[in-house]
Amino acid sequence: RREQARELAGRPVHTAAGERVELAANASTPAEARAAVDAGAEAIGLLRTEFLFSERADLPSEDEQVDRLTAVVDALAGRPVTVRTLDAGGDKPMPALDLDPVRNGFLGVRGLRLSLARPELFHTQLRAILRVATGRRLRVMFPMVTTADEVARAREAVDAARDSLAREGVPYGEPEAVGIMVEVPAAAVAPEDLLDGLDFVSVGSNDLAAYTMAADRTVTEVAPLAQPDHPAIARLIGWLCEAARARGVWVGVCGEMAGEPEYAAGLVDLGVRELSMAPGAIADVKQRLLTVPAD
Numbered sequence: 145r146r147e148q149a150r151e152l153a154g155r156p157v158h159t160a161a162g163e164r165v166e167l168a169a170n171a172s173t174p175a176e177a178r179a180a181v182d183a184g185a186e187a188i189g190l191l192r193t194e195f196l197f198s199e200r201a202d203l204p205s206e207d208e209q210v211d212r213l214t215a216v217v218d219a220l221a222g223r224p225v226t227v228r229t230l231d232a233g234g235d236k237p238m239p240a241l242d243l244d245p246v247r248n249g250f251l252g253v254r255g256l257r258l259s260l261a262r263p264e265l266f267h268t269q270l271r272a273i274l275r276v277a278t279g280r281r282l283r284v285m286f287p288m289v290t291t292a293d294e295v296a297r298a299r300e301a302v303d304a305a306r307d308s309l310a311r312e313g314v315p316y317g318e319p320e321a322v323g324i325m326v327e328v329p330a331a332a333v334a335p336e337d338l339l340d341g342l343d344f345v346s347v348g349s350n351d352l353a354a355y356t357m358a359a360d361r362t363v364t365e366v367a368p369l370a371q372p373d374h375p376a377i378a379r380l381i382g383w384l385c386e387a388a389r390a391r392g393v394w395v396g397v398c399g400e401m402a403g404e405p406e407y408a409a410g411l412v413d414l415g416v417r418e419l420s421m422a423p424g425a426i427a428d429v430k431q432r433l434l435t436v437p438a439d
């Protein structure tokens with residue numbers, strides 16, 4: 145794989161119409177972020193920041209988050225890193241947050257909803273992210289977005305974090321892009337208001353398929369239903385791409401389907417311009433996209 149990745153490095157993927165397709169990696173740990181570079185990733189398309197909060201009973205301080213995020217971003221040596229704000233709840237327990245399986249479950253207060261419900265937690269993380277953005281290529285992304293009001297509140301929280309750093313004279317930088325994850329079917333069906341002022345959206349196809357098919361992917365009996373091979377999923381992503389393109393917002397996919405060569409080719413045809421996947425999947429997906437021109 146590593147050899148294949150080296151051989152393919154320097155051969156960027158384009159659609160038949162000449163548009164660039166970015167092949168990025170998902171990372172849930174600093175080790176995975178380092179592996180992304182070896183695997184030929186052009187970016188981290190999804191950094192799951194839950195690693196900062198897991199396996200500990202207390203909350204990480206702002207300085208601690210700055211240090212650990214800086215290590216990840218610096219490991220990417222100038223490639224952009226998409227930092228997703230905390231996505232607690234659902235199937236992601238966090239000992240320090242005292243989450244309830246139902247209230248904070250898949251249909252409850254999770255993802256951005258939880259960050260907005262815990263402003264001090266969100267503020268600390270956003271300050272850390274802006275500090276890490278000083279002189280580094282960083283994109284920021286909010287998970288589990290449902291309404292435009294949530295996006296507006298998230299952006300206000302970023303403004304408040306920036307203002308507080310400026311007031312204190314603490315150095316900070318601007319993210320090169322701000323985006324949201326599309327994981328809730330409503331956000332894919334009617335994305336118009338959500339897209340306003342965003343640079344990108346990234347489809348979390350794992351959750352999007354689960355919610356669309358009403359199938360919990362952690363329940364063995366129904367998990368196969370949550371596979372993204374139902375036509376409803378392609379249709380949702382197609383609609384989203386159309387609405388996003390009309391507004392100059394680029395679309396990525398960071399769910400597992402992005403790492404399957406056949407799905408990846410179909411996603412590019414729908415208009416997706418960033419595929420973010422497990423580092424080990426990049427070589428095969430790239431091979432597939434270089435072999436059969438899209439469009």
Ligand code: PEP
Pocket residue numbers: 190192231327347348349350351352398399400
């Ligand atoms: C997704 O839902 O597809 C996704 C990428 O987010 P996560 O797997 O972290 O929930």
Ligand code: MG
Pocket residue numbers: 327348350351
């Ligand atoms: Mg998700």
